[in-house]
Amino acid sequence: MPYRAPVDEYRFLFDHIVGLGQVTATDRFAEATPDMTAAILSEAGRMCEEVLYPLQRPGDMTPARLENGVVRTSPGYAEGYRAIADGGWVSISAHPDHGGMGLPMTLTTAVNEMMSSACLALQLNPLMTQGQIEAIEHHASDALKAIYLPRLVSGAWSxxxxxxxxxxxxxxxxxxxxxxxxxxxxxxxxxxxxxxxxxxxxxxxxxxxxxxxxxxxxxxxxxxxxxxxxxxxxxxxxxxxxxxxxxxxxxxxxxxxxxxxxxxxxxxxxxxxxxxxxxxDGMRAMFTMMNNARLGVGGQGIGVAEAAFQHALAYATDRKQGRTPVRGGTGAIIDHADVRRMLATMRADTFAARAIALACAQAIDMQTATGEAHWAARAAFLTPIAKAFGTDTGIAVSDMGIQVHGGMGFIEETGAAQYLRDVRVTAIYEGTNGIQAMDLASRKLMDGGEAAHAMLDEIEAQAETARGTLPDLAEPVWQASETLREAVEWMVAQQDTTQRFAGAAPFLRGVARVLGGHFHLKAALAEGGDGPRSRLARFYITRLLPEHAGLLAHATQGADDLYALTPEDFAA
Amino acid sequence: MPYRAPVDEYRFLFDHIVGLGQVTATDRFAEATPDMTAAILSEAGRMCEEVLYPLQRPGDMTPARLENGVVRTSPGYAEGYRAIADGGWVSISAHPDHGGMGLPMTLTTAVNEMMSSACLALQLNPLMTQGQIEAIEHHASDALKAIYLPRLVSGAWSxxxxxxxxxxxxxxxxxxxxxxxxxxxxxxxxxxxxxxxxxxxxxxxxxxxxxxxxxxxxxxxxxxxxxxxxxxxxxxxxxxxxxxxxxxxxxxxxxxxxxxxxxxxxxxxxxxxxxxxxxxDGMRAMFTMMNNARLGVGGQGIGVAEAAFQHALAYATDRKQGRTPVRGGTGAIIDHADVRRMLATMRADTFAARAIALACAQAIDMQTATGEAHWAARAAFLTPIAKAFGTDTGIAVSDMGIQVHGGMGFIEETGAAQYLRDVRVTAIYEGTNGIQAMDLASRKLMDGGEAAHAMLDEIEAQAETARGTLPDLAEPVWQASETLREAVEWMVAQQDTTQRFAGAAPFLRGVARVLGGHFHLKAALAEGGDGPRSRLARFYITRLLPEHAGLLAHATQGADDLYALTPEDFAA
CATH class of the missing domain: 2.40.110.20 (Butyryl-CoA Dehydrogenase, subunit A; domain 2)
Structure with missing residues (x-):
């Protein structure tokens, strides 16, 4: 069951959902022509399919180990890393002054995702280097830059x-x-x-x-x-x-x-x-490094979700079991309604998480290119969502992938379990997802909710537009946005951050649910309301989007009842 | 961080939530006096704490292996099994005619849960034997019974x-x-x-x-x-x-x-x-075995949830990190709102799942004791919920337990990850949770929803009673029950089971959510509305119960939109 890089999916997202064109229309990113973008995606995709993906299982079975103080990496990892470095994939967004290609973070995010699908454990190495390059670019002396940047960008050093x-x-x-x-x-x-x-x-x-x-x-x-x-x-x-x-x-x-x-x-x-x-002033420099690393870790979750989905889909279209009379039935377990529900959930949430992450990357690029504050605010608002929802989706999709496999999912040789075991840490490192949620509910609303409301205005404007052609999809998205607006207002009104923190995690997930509805609706609109993306949008909007109401009810309960539960209560 | 058997929790559930007294008032189970029940719980609990729990990590680190055709079990497992067999814990519900104690399944369910908390891998052995005992009791010839039952009940054979x-x-x-x-x-x-x-x-x-x-x-x-x-x-x-x-x-x-x-x-x-x-006629006999085994597997999930919760709670009350100004703050991470939210979720859902499983066991006992059809119907209705929600809760709570541990959660020595890795299979074996949901949405509604509506009547009657003293908790439970009633009616109205199956999984979870609200409200009532159980009920009803609406919206979408998504769409 080989991994196939979803190159067409990225192209669709770039062209119709997150507006890469707006980025490449700037002077800063003018070199990222459509041809260049296509070449990057297909070459990186091929390396991921052919070189990195075969390293995934060996890395799991033969862990890195410490021998007499020396780290010995897993079989094939040295060659895999060489392919990453030689291809220039350590950091295509690094500044050209230091050997980088200066390409948009939007593109880097896609490439990082593909590498994460193919071999998460190895991809973590260049992801760390990318963060370091950024910290050095922004904060180090020229002398340090001259020594370190070329060697980090080339991948000679990590x-x-x-x-x-x-x-x-x-x-x-x-x-x-x-x-x-x-x-x-x-x-x-x-x-x-x-x-x-x-x-x-x-x-x-x-x-x-x-x-x-x-x-x-x-x-x-x-x-x-x-x-x-x-x-x-x-x-x-x-x-x-x-x-x-x-x-x-x-x-x-x-x-x-x-x-x-x-x-x-x-x-x-x-x-x-x-x-x-x-x-x-180390924390400020570290935050430069961590901020984009958070987006990168979100991309790790999405990459694993993509791979786990492909793995489960291949199994579900191959495995014969039971009989279900369906139109165009294949005789395989994908015919079963509950299996199809799982696959559709996996795919719909992966799309939502990916659109959020790429929208975040696009905002970072626009900030870099224009220096405009509203892009910075948008990027800052989306970053914790991209990280937490991306990694939660990676975990949930991998878990569902195991379930699609039935008994086989619990057997390590199948490979489905490894996705869950690997991706589980992404909800923890680079700031736990709880920390991301607290960041969203406090610092990211310190502008009085301006960035959030700007996002909601965009969602509602699009929903208004869609009312004409796709009223049954547009209306629930518009309604969800209004519900979210109330939750944002509730959050902003809380002076005591503890009141916000008590509902921060469901709040973040509620925001992601609504953003997902927005991007799915956008995809359906781009397709004219008829086609695979529209069918997936309908699935998401009718079945998954409704979750937002329960989440936002949870999010706005405040802290009093929560803290009324004492540690002694738990031990009761 | 030792495991502590939650003996008081079972007593409370027996006395106030699931009505063990109704069971022991029957002739069949008259021997299960309060003293006997107390002795069973405390003795089984002590064995779990002292003998079985220490075997959990060694079993993970030194798996059973096959050597020259012979299975060698993990270190200490032989002694652990001996303690189970010698204590009579293989099957306390087996009929006295064959050496069993003839005790209620309600009590067996609690004992099985405690053994699952302590060492799931070993507990699976007697759980399989219990199912076999039941199949032989009901379907085998007297000659086979005479040979096999005493030896299985004593634990000499498995x-x-x-x-x-x-x-x-x-x-x-x-x-x-x-x-x-x-x-x-x-x-x-x-x-x-x-x-x-x-x-x-x-x-x-x-x-x-x-x-x-x-x-x-x-x-x-x-x-x-x-x-x-x-x-x-x-x-x-x-x-x-x-x-x-x-x-x-x-x-x-x-x-x-x-x-x-x-x-x-x-x-x-x-x-x-x-x-x-x-x-x-093998399927009928096998279903006898599988039916109660499904309840047993649900109990495995709940047992692991309990253990993972205790493990995370101990960490959260010990680990100092950051500072949060809270009333009666401990200085440990349990002071943080998001950590407390996770712990409260873990505990509230474990309680809900446990109450459902014990209510199912109680119905089985009443069926055994009275032979009345309505008890059989209630047990049949609750069984797939007990299995699927119990195991899903085991997985979700273990996963949250990892998150509470932060970086430590991903390190195997901590022990938190093992709970998730161990319990993951319980959603798959003994009928995947998707199969359970299909069973609930089709066979368990073949009575036109009679068993479901009987349950809903009970929920609403209690909510009516509670309106006087706990109106803010009673009302949402009553409303949720009405929403669920509509979903049940929708399901029953579908002639084509595929329409039901398309929403079966969210339907089952929605039912469990509402049942959880019912049992939490009952606990709050039993406590007079003031105390730890009432505070936990408030947490559940205001924060987790609202999830039911989104789930039931999903559940009643039907299959058409789902099957409009073709396998080709997924590959797009």
Whole structure:
């Protein structure tokens, strides 16, 4: 059951749903012509199908391991990584000044998704590097840029993010790693970091760690944190990897999935680091890195959803079992109503999550190209939704994929279970989905809900337009948008963020449900209301969209009843 | 983080929610006095806490394996099984005529749940034996009963169910295993069966397989299937295990979870079998076995939900991270609104699923004790809900348990991931949850919805009663019941079962949501509207119950739009 890159799907989304044309009409992204876009999609797609997808199972069965302090990666991963680097796929959005192609994030998002479908564990490596490139582009000195950017963009070196410590997870401000000035402009970094994805490997010449640490005069909490670049090998005068730095991998985690990706405990013992950005301003630099990484992780979820869907579809069209009299029946289990319901749910939600993520990427591109604040606000609003709904969809679709397989789904050889085991972490890392929801319900509504209302205005304007041709689809989307508007107003009216947080998770999911209705309606409109996308839109709008009402009822209950439940109540 | 058997929770449910007293007031179950019930719960609970729970992780890390044709079970499993057998916990509901205690299924359900919490992989063994005992009690000859029942009830021997073949899963009628008369009253069984849970072990003296096969004159499909008892060792004249039978384990599956439970491919090569029930009537006998096994599997899901909840709660009350100003704050992550929301959801749904399962068990007991048809109808109606909602809750709660743990949840040493990996299969085996939903939406409404409406009448009568004291909780439950009544009427009105099947899964979940509201309201009433159960009921009714509307909207869309989506559409 091979993976097939959904190139036509991206083209449709680019052309009709998220407006890539608007991006490529700007000077900044003028080079991303339709021909270029087509070539990128088809070449990246082919690599994913032919080179990366065959690495998925071997990575699961032969995890990365630590041997005498050295990380040995899974069979074929070195060759897979070489194909990614040689194809220029580590970062097609990096600035041309440093060897990048300067292409839109919209395109990067599609390419990242395809790589995630094909081999999530390996794709996580260049995704981390992409974030590092962005942080260095925005915050590092020219000297650091000159050494690091070309090598990261080419894939010769790879990058990691070092935030978490045992006592400092979601609460980054509690970190204890120290940075002491060496007197020569460098710093001695000392401390232990955990959950470092791709903390080491045996296929890049160097591994560059971006490490959050506290300077001697750093105050407690997040305001006393600085960001340092700490390479595995210290670059020599030519910029080549020189002597080993004072850091090592202590151990690798034994994880539920993503076995091909080594998750390291890293120890820094006075390792030499270079400051990135200003002292005590590390969180801002880290957020640059994390913001787009959140979109990237959302794309990971969507990529896995796509692959799990294809896998289940192939099984459902092949497996004969039982008989159901249906028009055009195939004799396979896809004829069964409940199997078809599952497949339609998987596909409809994958489309919704993908449209949200690409709309987010498009807003980032428009912000980059125009500098206009409303694009920045739109991107900021959509980012936590793209991350949380994308990864929740990855998990839900993978889980449904197991169910479509019946008993086979529980057997590892089938491959369906691996999707769920692999993708499960995406709802946790890069900020748990709970953190994403809190971000949406508080910081992303700090504008009084302006960005949210702008989105709702757009949804309702389109629904108004669609009333003429697709009234039965337009009306529920318009109604859902109104219900969501009330929920947004309720959120904005809460002065106490705890009141918002108590319903943040269902609020985020409710927003995603309504956005999904909007994009499905748009797809149906683009098709003239008749065709596969319109049929899928009808499925989504009549069956899945209604979920928003229950979610938004939950979202606006406030915190009082929740906190009336005491810890003692739970133990009762 | 030890597991604590929720003995008080069962007592509360027995006394106030599901009416165990009504059961023990019958002659048949008069021996189940309150003292006896208390003793059973506390003794079984202690065994689960002290003996079974420590076996959970070792079973995962050291799976059962096949060595030279012999199954070697996980470390400590033999001793764990011995404790189950010696305690009499294999089947406390078996009839006293055969060494059983004849206790109510309501009590068995609680005991099974606790064993599932403690060690699901091992508990699956006696659960299979329980089903076999029931099939033999109802359908086997006196001669077979005399040999097999005492040994199965004591746990000296264990039982399995052999239905599935590679081409015959949910479509059992497609099976090919043959049974040829030997001329001496026995039959020669030949064929291959897959997914045989506990197909062999190294701790019971004999393993008794109930095997579905076709006699030479059996017609194709389910009407030509007969049931045979095929022991691993053929009993000698004393009933002791004699010469080996013509069967063997071909291989064990490599599964996503439940590693401690050997899932076998079984080969029968002219193995000697004894007919159970009448020729060609095997499905009826198998349904006796499967019906209560479905309730048992629902209990597995609930048991795992309980354990995963306790595990997450312990973490959330221990783990310090971030600061949230809350009344009576503990400084641990349980103070965070979103964490508390997850824990409350886990606990509220576990309560709902448990109440449904115990209500189902109680109806079975009343049917057994009184023979009244309305109890049978109630039990039949609740069984697929208990199975599907119980297991879906097990999966959802385990998944949320991972999320509560954050990054730790993805690390296997934590133990949170194992709950999800183990419980995932419960939505698949003993009839997938899709099959359960189809059963509910078709066969369980063949009475024109009488059993459903009886349930709804009960829900609304209670809600009417509650209006006086708890109007804000009573009203939404009453309204939800009315919405559900409309959905039931819609279902009953569909002549074409495909129309029902297209919405069967959301229908089942919608029914469960409303039943959950009913039982939570009942708990609040029992407490006088003030206390931990009332606070949990408020959480459920205001936040989770609203989900029913979206589900029932989905449930009543019919099949036309669904089948308008062609297989080609999915590949688009």
């Amino acid at each position: 990058g990691t993010m070092n935030l978490t410590e045992p006592q400092a997870g979601s609460d980054v401000g509690a970190l204890r790693t120290r940075a002491e000035p060496n007197g020569d402009g460098t710093y001695a970094i000392t401390g232990q970091k955990i959950y470092i994805s791709w903390g080491d490997n045996d296929f890049t010449e160097n591994v560059c760690h971006l490490v959050l640490a506290r300077l001697p005069d750093g105050v407690p909490g997040t305001k006393g944190i600085s960001l340092f670049l700490v390479p595995k090998y210290i670059p020599d005068d030519n910029g080549d990897p020189g002597r080993p730095n004072g850091l090592h991998v202590v151990s690798l985690e034994h994880k539920m999935g993503l076995h091909g990706s080594p998750t390291a405990v890293m120890q820094y013992d006075g390792a030499t680091g270079w400051l990135v950005g200003k002292p005590h | 039982g399995t169910m052999n239905l599935t073949e590679p081409q015959a899963g949910s479509d059992v009628g497609a099976l090919r295993t043959r049974a040829e008369p030997n001329g001496d009253g026995t039959y020669a069984i030949t064929g291959q069966k897959i997914y045989i849970s506990w197909g062999d072990n190294d701790f019971t003296e004999n393993v008794c397989h109930l095997v579905l096969a076709r006699l030479p004159d059996g017609v194709p499909g389910t009407k030509g299937i007969s049931l045979f008892l095929v022991p691993k060792y053929i009993p000698d004249d004393n009933g002791d295990p004699g010469r080996p039978n013509g069967l063997h384990v071909v291989s064990l599956e490599h599964k996503m979870g439940l590693h401690g439970s050997p899932t076998a491919v079984m080969q029968y090569d002219g193995a000697t079998g004894w007919l159970v029930g009448k020729p060609h």
